Amino acid sequence: xxxxxxxxxxxxxxxxxxxxxxxxxxxxxxxxxxxxxxxxxxxxxxxxxxxxxxxxxxxxxxxxxxxxxxxxxxxxxxxxxxxxxxxxxxxxxxxxxxxxxxxxxxxxxxxxxxxxxxxxxxxxxxxxxxxxxxxxxxxxxxxxxxxxxxxxxxxxxxxxxxxxxxxxxxxxxxxxxxxxxxxxxxxxxxxxxxxxxxxxx
Numbered sequence: 001x002x003x004x005x006x007x008x009x010x011x012x013x014x015x016x017x018x019x020x021x022x023x024x025x026x027x028x029x030x031x032x033x034x035x036x037x038x039x040x041x042x043x044x045x046x047x048x049x050x051x052x053x054x055x056x057x058x059x060x061x062x063x064x065x066x067x068x069x070x071x072x073x074x075x076x077x078x079x080x081x082x083x084x085x086x087x088x089x090x091x092x093x094x095x096x097x098x099x100x101x102x103x104x105x106x107x108x109x110x111x112x113x114x115x116x117x118x119x120x121x122x123x124x125x126x127x128x129x130x131x132x133x134x135x136x137x138x139x140x141x142x143x144x145x146x147x148x149x150x151x152x153x154x155x156x157x158x159x160x161x162x163x164x165x166x167x168x169x170x171x172x173x174x175x176x177x178x179x180x181x182x183x184x185x186x187x188x189x190x191x192x193x194x195x196x197x198x199x200x201x
Contacts, residue, residue: 004076004156008149011083015146019139022090031088034061036108048120051113055095058088075152082145089138097131100124 038057043050066081098104099114106112118124 004153007080008146008153011080011146011149015083015142018087018090018142022094022135024091024094027084027087028091031058031091032107034058039108048117051111051116054113055092058092059085062088076149076156079145079149079152082148083142086138086140086142086145089141090135093131093134093138096134097128099127 034057035054036057038053038055038060039050040053042053042056049056062081062085066078066085069075069078069081095104096114096118099112099118102112102115114127115124118127118130123130
């Protein structure tokens with residue numbers, strides 16, 4: 001079993017845990033770096049984008065990494081980045097759902113991003129419903145990414161099976177005997193046509 005197949009098997013229970021029992025864990029520590037970087041970068045374009053920038057930073061990096069892998073033909077790796085994107089959405093959903101209660105510890109300041117954002121547009125009282133929709137979206141992205149990773153793995157295996165052997169030549173084709181030889185061999189049969197390179201020797 002290949003390393004990618006083992007990784008896919010390991011991701012299945014992890015995905016189930018994310019969807020049904022998500023909690024803050026080691027990956028969110030790395031996501032926090034992208035979150036804070038997003039605040040700094042998007043903050044250059046105004047306060048509103050700066051507040052939203054933390055969430056955008058979490059989402060932009062896995063999308064960019066996935067597109068990079070996809071552009072180089074590494075579909076399996078792109079799907080793993082899709083799972084990373086889905087995990088980030090679950091993290092955002094938890095943060096969003098806390099917008100009104102504000103019980104989660106804050107990093108880098110006293111302002112709760114989603115409390116500020118949802119208050120500005122009059123949706124603070126609907127934060128739990130919005131968080132539920134975001135969690136559902138993240139779960140769908142995770143499931144779709146797992147399915148995509150499985151399909152990509154199967155395609156890679158099929159491509160390896162269909163590829164030529166070490167000699168670089170595909171299988172020899174079978175053709176009927178030439179008419180001049182049919183009489184000698186009786187009913188038309190198939191013969192293995194010699195490789196052109198071997199025939200010229």
